[in-house]
Ligand code: NAD
């Protein structure tokens with residue numbers, strides 16, 4: 589198939605909020621610095637849902653969504669030397685060119701060339717899409733578009749992993765679980781014995797809780813509006829629960845009272861700007877650190893009194909838990925292989941590709957954590 593157009597099944601979003609429709613698409617061969625990947629497993633992350641229902645995001649249709657996945661390299665384009673046919677890979681929504689100032693900095697994973705770009709629907713090389721139906725181009729999403737049996741991705745957005753790693757499990761490391769876990773261990777960095785609040789107990793938030801657990805946090809306080817999340821979250825080491833709806837004062841005040849002035853660290857994984865402000869204001873003055881992970885709406889604005897910062901609180905944000913996708917993710921996969929990191933408990937549902945819309949229904953209903961989609965079926 590190398591060098592040829594591949595015809596395969598893809599789930600296409602034709603317009604916002606409408607169920608995806610299964611189509612026969614044409615996938616062009618990879619061009620310079622690109623890789624064509626056979627996707628074996630993909631899962632649904634809330635970011636896909638935001639750009640599908642576009643409440644407060646820029647619309648771009650028709651589009652092939654999907655960015656959390658695992659697969660096998662089918663063929664490589666010109667100039668690709670560190671990947672070959674048969675390699676097991678995770679496509680990643682944010683890239684690493686290994687040459688720009690960010691890639692050369694120890695502190696950043698925001699590659700100048702390949703950092704997350706939610707508005708781009710074409711490949712960087714020639715500004716064209718590799719997907720089409722009867723000659724009509726279909727837009728890419730995050731450079732990954734994994735809701736297709738085959739996809740084309742820039743080589744800088746592909747992490748090569750241990751071929752023994754089960755792709756139906758480690759696919760969730762391609763976005764959500766690495767993001768949440770990294771947000772805690774790489775960015776919030778709680779010290780042993782400290783308290784951590786997690787806002788949003790979806791898969792990303794519970795991966796952040798997992799990071800707090802392995803860091804030796806003494807208290808892990810979970811905050812969510814959906815009480816169904818609390819039962820699930822007990823399996824992830826969350827020790828206390830707060831539902832903002834149960835209180836007639838702001839949740840930051842509730843947490844300050846529970847903790848004698850505030851938590852040592854907080855990680856926000858909701859996408860709600862209200863929760864972001866609360867996550868910042870609930871950390872202890874003098875040393876508290878808050879980390880934002882949720883993807884906000886286009887017009888959101890974060891507001892807090894500057895005195896909250898003067899009082900020696902730190903506010904940070906992160907994409908992909910500050911991991912550099914090509915350099916760091918193979919080692920995170922090894923952590924799973926060595927049983928230092930649990931993933932199986934995040935996968936609460938699986939469906940065949942033909943039933944991908946069920947994964948959307950589950951997420952919209954707030955049920956379960958990750959739904960893995962089996963592409964072969
Ligand atoms: P999810 O929908 O499974 O979980 C989100 C949870 O937040 C839900 O349980 C919901 O009830 C809760 N919630 C919503 N508003 C709240 C509020 N005001 N207060 C308390 N809880 C609230 O989503 P997910 O897949 O776990 O993703 C979480 C967020 O992380 C999303 O915004 C997603 O877009 C974002 N994300 C960011 C990155 C990154 O690199 N920064 C990567 C992946 C996902």
Ligand code: ZN
Nearest residue numbers: 633635763764
């Ligand atoms: Zn994601």
